[in-house]
Amino acid sequence: MNNSLQPQKSLLTLAIISALTLSPLAMAQTPTNNSFINGASLTTKFISDTRVRSRNDNANFNSYSRLNYSAYNAIVDLNSGYYNNFIGVDVAGYLAGDVYNNSIQNDNGQYLSNEISFSHNQDWGAGNGPHLKLYTAAVKFKYHDLFSGKVGLIQSTGNGTVGNVWSFVPGTYRGLEVNAEVGSGKLTYFWTDKYTAPWLLSEDDYVGWANTQWNYLHSLGYANTVGDFSYNLGIGQAMDVRYSDTTRSVNPTSYKFYTRYQLNPTTQLAADFYGVNDKVKYNGLGYMTGLSLHINHGQWSWLSHYVMPTAIMILKLCHGLFIPTP
Numbered sequence: 001m002n003n004s005l006q007p008q009k010s011l012l013t014l015a016i017i018s019a020l021t022l023s024p025l026a027m028a029q030t031p032t033n034n035s036f037i038n039g040a041s042l043t044t045k046f047i048s049d050t051r052v053r054s055r056n057d058n059a060n061f062n063s064y065s066r067l068n069y070s071a072y073n074a075i076v077d078l079n080s081g082y083y084n085n086f087i088g089v090d091v092a093g094y095l096a097g098d099v100y101n102n103s104i105q106n107d108n109g110q111y112l113s114n115e116i117s118f119s120h121n122q123d124w125g126a127g128n129g130p131h132l133k134l135y136t137a138a139v140k141f142k143y144h145d146l147f148s149g150k151v152g153l154i155q156s157t158g159n160g161t162v163g164n165v166w167s168f169v170p171g172t173y174r175g176l177e178v179n180a181e182v183g184s185g186k187l188t189y190f191w192t193d194k195y196t197a198p199w200l201l202s203e204d205d206y207v208g209w210a211n212t213q214w215n216y217l218h219s220l221g222y223a224n225t226v227g228d229f230s231y232n233l234g235i236g237q238a239m240d241v242r243y244s245d246t247t248r249s250v251n252p253t254s255y256k257f258y259t260r261y262q263l264n265p266t267t268q269l270a271a272d273f274y275g276v277n278d279k280v281k282y283n284g285l286g287y288m289t290g291l292s293l294h295i296n297h298g299q300w301s302w303l304s305h306y307v308m309p310t311a312i313m314i315l316k317l318c319h320g321l322f323i324p325t326p
Contacts, residue, residue, distance in 0.1 A: 036088060039081020047073045047168045048099070049116045069126070070099040071116035073168050077136070087141045090150070094169050096199075097130030115167055115199050122205060133201060135172045149178040159188035160221025161236035161254040161274070167198035174203075185224030190236075192217060211244035221256070228262035243280060252278035255287075268294040 050070040077092040096117045103112040103126070111127040113119035118131050138152035154177060155170045156162045164170040175192030193216040196203045219236030234256035242249045253276070260270040275287030290307040 034083065035081040035085060036083035037081065039088075041079050043075075043077040043079075045073070045075040045077075045168075047075070047116075049073075049168070051114065066104040067112060067114060068102040069111070069114055069117075071101075071114060071126075072097060072099060073116060075169060082140075082142060086143065087139065090136050090138045090140055091134070092136035093132055093134040095130045095132050096169075098127045101127035103127075113199060117199070118201055119199050119205065120201065122200075126199075131201060135169055135198070145181060147178065147180040149176065151176040156190050156219075157188065158221075159186060159223050159232060160190055160219035160234040161256045162190045162192070162217065162219040165197055169198045171195060171197050182222070183224070184226075185222055188219075188221045188223075190219045190221075213242045214238050215240035219254070230260045230262075232256065232258040241278075241280075246280055248280055250278055250280050252276050252281070266296045270294070 048070065049072070051067050053067045073094050073096050075092070075094040077090075079090045080088040082088045098111075098117050101111045101117075103114070105111055106124045108124070110120075110124040113123050113126045117126045118133070119125045134153065136153055136155065138150045138154045140148070140150040142148035153172050153174055155164050156173065156177065157179075158164070159179070162173075172195070173190075173192040174194035175190065177188065177190045180187045194203045196205070217236060217238035219234060221232060221234035223232040224230070234254075236254045236256075237251055238254075239251050240249050241252060255275045255277075256273065258270065258272040260268055262268055270292045271290070272292075273287060273289050275285050276282065277285045288307060290305060292303065292305045295302040
């Protein structure tokens with residue numbers, strides 16, 4: 001668990017960046033029918049988040065309750081087309097920093113970490129200036145409409161039990177994803193051995209921040225739509241998970257069931273179940289269930305969620321398998 005996901009340590013990343021840096025020059029000089037260039041896209045985003053919170057109802061967590069900051073993400077996402085309709089590359093990165101930060105400070109004068117700008121010392125170190133992070137550097141491939149995949153620094157499509165944490169930019173896995181058309185649905189296999197959260201620069205920071213280590217995790221998912229009814233089934237397992245407060249290692253298994261029904265052209269009703277069988281963390285099966293209602297009306301949209309009484313577990317469970325936290 002000592003390898004980092006920082007960009008300077010990846011030869012694959014260097015090769016991808018070199019190829020994409022030269023592509024605009026070639027495109028500007030030579031007309032081409034190559035789908036690798038013609039199918040390319042460049043997306044840029046700038047996001048600002050301001051948060052003020054002071055909660056003192058629990059003395060044990062008082063230092064983690066006082067946040068007052070305005071932070072930003074400046075995102076660049078470059079996606080190629082497919083060369084010979086088979087292979088391509090995706091590269092994406094972002095700058096993150098604070099416009100201002102008046103959050104609580106530790107004894108070293110470091111501000112409390114937030115989920116937008118980077119942390120340089122696990123829970124502390126936000127506000128030390130902007131840094132560039134590469135969160136995608138992947139080779140992608142497809143073969144007609146039969147299968148597709150990607151390998152490198154990637155994000156999960158969510159078909160299965162492996163997902164991405166909430167943030168304006170996603171977390172990064174080092175691994176691979178393969179999709180295959182099975183019947184009218186899609187079967188997805190995802191495998192990874194490294195992860196870093198959006199607000200952390202490297203996987204080494206993640207291990208200390210989460211107080212958790214694991215060897216690798218993988219997941220199998222199947223999604224399909226039959227008329228107005230859609231569903232997603234998933235099963236996964238994390239191997240050799242080691243929490244800091246125990247000497248035991250476990251191989252927790254995760255389960256997912258999601259279903260959605262189109263009530264009418266503007267209204268969707270969905271239900272989901274997510275559970276993790278972990279003998280150390282949950283003494284068995286921990287799970288969350290929920291309902292959601294989504295209504296569209298012209299340019300307006302309404303989305304509501306109702307999580308069953310296990311809502312307190314939701315962060316622990318989601319983190320318990322693919323982004324473990326204490």
